[in-house]
Amino acid sequence: MHEKLHKLLIRRAMIIPTSEIYNPVAGFYDYGPIAVNIKRKVVDLWRQIFIEKDGFLEIDGATVLQEIALKASGHVDNFNDPMTECQKCHKRFRVDHLVEDALGIDASHMSISELGKVIAEKNVICPSCGAKLGQVKPFNLMFETQIGPVDGITAYLRPETAQNIFMNFNKIFNAFGAKLPMGIGQVGRAYRNEISPRQSLIRVREFHQMELEYFFDPEEDDSIMLEKAKNVQVPMQTRQMQREGKSFALVTLGDAYKEGYIPAKTMAYFMAKERELLNALGIRDFRIRHLMEDETPHYSGGNFDVEIATKFGWVEVMSLAYRTNYDLVRHSKFSGKNLQVTVNDKKVMPHVIEPSIGLGRLLWCVLEHAYVEDKERGWDWLNLPPKIAPYDICVLPLMKNSDLVRKAKEICDNLKPLLDVSYEQSGSIGKRYAKADEIGVPYCATVDYQTLEDNTVTIRFRNDGKQIRIPIGNLAENIRRWKLNGIVEASKSGYELLH
Numbered sequence: 001m002h003e004k005l006h007k008l009l010i011r012r013a014m015i016i017p018t019s020e021i022y023n024p025v026a027g028f029y030d031y032g033p034i035a036v037n038i039k040r041k042v043v044d045l046w047r048q049i050f051i052e053k054d055g056f057l058e059i060d061g062a063t064v065l066q067e068i069a070l071k072a073s074g075h076v077d078n079f080n081d082p083m084t085e086c087q088k089c090h091k092r093f094r095v096d097h098l099v100e101d102a103l104g105i106d107a108s109h110m111s112i113s114e115l116g117k118v119i120a121e122k123n124v125i126c127p128s129c130g131a132k133l134g135q136v137k138p139f140n141l142m143f144e145t146q147i148g149p150v151d152g153i154t155a156y157l158r159p160e161t162a163q164n165i166f167m168n169f170n171k172i173f174n175a176f177g178a179k180l181p182m183g184i185g186q187v188g189r190a191y192r193n194e195i196s197p198r199q200s201l202i203r204v205r206e207f208h209q210m211e212l213e214y215f216f217d218p219e220e221d222d223s224i225m226l227e228k229a230k231n232v233q234v235p236m237q238t239r240q241m242q243r244e245g246k247s248f249a250l251v252t253l254g255d256a257y258k259e260g261y262i263p264a265k266t267m268a269y270f271m272a273k274e275r276e277l278l279n280a281l282g283i284r285d286f287r288i289r290h291l292m293e294d295e296t297p298h299y300s301g302g303n304f305d306v307e308i309a310t311k312f313g314w315v316e317v318m319s320l321a322y323r324t325n326y327d328l329v330r331h332s333k334f335s336g337k338n339l340q341v342t343v344n345d346k347k348v349m350p351h352v353i354e355p356s357i358g359l360g361r362l363l364w365c366v367l368e369h370a371y372v373e374d375k376e377r378g379w380d381w382l383n384l385p386p387k388i389a390p391y392d393i394c395v396l397p398l399m400k401n402s403d404l405v406r407k408a409k410e411i412c413d414n415l416k417p418l419l420d421v422s423y424e425q426s427g428s429i430g431k432r433y434a435k436a437d438e439i440g441v442p443y444c445a446t447v448d449y450q451t452l453e454d455n456t457v458t459i460r461f462r463n464d465g466k467q468i469r470i471p472i473g474n475l476a477e478n479i480r481r482w483k484l485n486g487i488v489e490a491s492k493s494g495y496e497l498l499h
């Protein structure tokens, strides 16, 4: 765990355990104002890269789904984790995690019976009271509810955003040009009643997903997709490397396809997109892992996880799945409505490739990668790319003098329609720089007595702490340009340094 980061997030109210005043239940966090700003900008970047660039579509579906929809998707019967209960204190545990913590082995691929055997043979006991553990049983991760007052309809909070897209596909297809391929995305909440939520934002019970379902005709040539991505290099962990205990090798997506690591050309295209998003967010330390045979659903045409290096180890943040036509076929069967579409007089049950991203996990990784421990400066700070910084600029009057405060507020008001602006007037100027730095604000504008005379301010850049002096009239345009080009050092601003 990156304790310092977690403490920062709590101290600046970036995340707050939900209903904290009542002794909170694990696995739920509210996002405070600073984190909301960062989250919104991460979503905007995802939208640009995964939706807008390709002219794809976006929906916003309801989060309560009736039982039959989730019977069709397989979640009612199969969305389980292995659970055991302590026979004395009755605490419940997720068994694969328990075995991993107790024995230091990878238990993620073990079946319920294998886990039961390991517990018995290795004498794994309750980590809380030391007593014997009960039988290992499957535990369904969905939150169940009833719709309506009496004898309601059984329903569940959706465990993934994807199902709304499958159920709506046919309608949207016909309303939006009736052509394949078609991409439909969604950003929204998903819920999983995790047995043991842990690791801050990494494993929670309510979270956001950003998912895209790309529908296509498998008989159509998709070479163009590989063509666009073939020179992009990614760190890939093949199945063979996993068997040999190797972490990853750098490979171009063209070669990875040729070598047979990637089963579909279109998957290479979305791997390139995943890399593009990670790079835009400042994350370079990741790998694309080919899921092993026993981790891959029976209907899948291939599954990959994007894992990011963190202090928790490698964390799965994105998944890329070739879901074939499984979901549309299942929803056709359970609804009694044929979800095939007609394209150029041909009936097609489209296949689907799905890049899926957990927003909270991604956010944690972005913050962890941006975290700079800085003994020299005397405070730690976030080296966030300016595009996702919570505020573009912080405006500060040098002192609480009423003329300076009035001028600083006037500057803020003028900038607000154009930029995300914060304002700080309490504490020493050094403390205020530190406060801005630790949440990753890239630029601070200080209003001093010279400002009142010549309408210039000093701009301090987050990364080198150096300053320049510029006219107020040039502020918005410069900040916009620096932000666009990722300039976070005064020495690269194009202006003369003050000191």
Ligand code: GAP
Binding pocket: 159, 160, 161, 162, 192, 194, 201, 202, 203, 204, 205, 207, 209, 211, 316, 317, 318, 319, 354, 356, 357, 358, 359, 360, 361, 362
């Ligand atoms: N529609 C496919 C799907 O839901 P998944 O691998 O189960 O696939 C996708 O979930 C992403 O959602 C994961 O890669 C992860 O980032 C995020 N996620 C899943 N469970 C989570 C949890 N309990 N807490 C936070 N994020 C989670």
